[in-house]
Amino acid sequence: MKKLAAGNWKMNGSSAALSEVTALLAAQPAPNCEMLLCPPATLIAPMAVAARGSALRVGGQDCHPEAAGAHTGDISAALLKDAGASHVILGHSERRADHGETDALVAAKAAAALATGLTAIICVGETEAERDSGQTLDVVGRQIAGSLPAGATAGNLVVAYEPVWAIGTGRTPTIPQIAEVHAFIRARLGAAMGAEAPGVRILYGGSVKPSNAAEIFGVAHVDGALVGGASLKAVDFSAIVAALSAAQTGAA
Ligand code: 13P
DSSP: OOOEEEEEOTTOOOGGGHHHHHHHHHHOSSOSSEEEEEOOHHHHHHHHHHHTTSSEEEEESOOBSSSSSSOTTOOBHHHHHHHTOSEEEESOHHHHHHSOOOHHHHHHHHHHHHHHTOEEEEEEOOOHHHHHTTOHHHHHHHHHHHHOOTTOOTTTEEEEEOOGGGTTTSOOOOHHHHHHHHHHHHHHHHHHHGGGGGGSEEEEESSOOHHHHHHHHTSTTOOEEEESGGGSSHHHHHHHHHHHHHHHHHHO
């Protein structure tokens, strides 16, 4: 399995930020893992042009469940693909919170992504209150059960475990806490997907940075990272890609 270093630029990145892509490709011309950036929709096409012929893939941050139609302000999986995207992040906690996205809606969006040939990166994770009240595995289990589309395979599905309280806070779960949830997700994927489950990449996300990446990548069933803030700067994201490349070499 190729590990995956994915960056989520969220609502950041004007066209001037494409210089970070140039710098990233100079620093990581041939990483030993997969490398993906998901910029705002406005930057997908120019970033795909900048990444052409390189190891960098480009993705979206959301898509509509329908293929086309009267949905002002939305974007379909086909439009993402046409702009040059190969992946799409779905069910990020910020979309679940800001836009009331349910597991059923995330599953419908993921089905649209798969039907279009995009790889779906489905995000799950508990809030701080849910962790404090001992509900972490219940919440993550429910999200996995409800958000996975039919027809998912190791090739078109990635799961990202992102504890909500670790996003943008500088706080991370302990290593045993990460290990517990990732092993749990692997088991639930096994129940849902059978023989495909061992090949599904399970990413950790939430305050990943160069200083903690190597330790997190050493955890069983952590197959990469979904990085927010530290993916905006090539120097930081490149260091995380290097740490994952080293982990890939160690695992080979
Ligand atoms: P940070 O890396 O900024 O904590 O964000 C994580 C995230 O939400 C990635 O999707």
